[in-house]
Amino acid sequence: MLNKKNILGIIQxxxxxIEVIxxxxQRAxxxxxxxxDLTIxxxxxxxxxxxxxxxxxxxxRAWGLVKEESE
Structure with missing residues (x-):
């Protein structure tokens, strides 16, 4: 379940x-x-x-755990 304690870990x-895929x-x-089919x-x-x-x-950001990108 998503909560303030685990959200940053989930984002990471x-x-x-994303980086692995x-x-x-790119390697392929x-x-x-x-x-x-695999590419799709x-x-x-x-x-x-x-x-x-x-x-x-x-x-x-809504929970105040990270700052806005423009700040």
Whole structure:
């Protein structure tokens, strides 16, 4: 369950997963590996992670756990 104690950890976990997936997609591209079904799955997972990370960051800002980016 999402709460003030774990939200920053969840945000970091999402960022870590995003970095791993993006790295693997780049590696596959560099190796000329084209597996459309896997690429689609990876991109859907990235979309899910980015959307949730943005929502969690917004909630963390609302709770005052992180500062606004412009501050």
């Amino acid at each position: 976990d999402h960022q870590d997963q 993006e790295s693997e997609l 591209k560099h190796l000329d590996l084209d597996i459309p 799955v990876a991109r859907k997972e990235l979309s899910y992670l980015y959307e949730n990370k943005a929502r969690f960051e917004m909630q963390a």
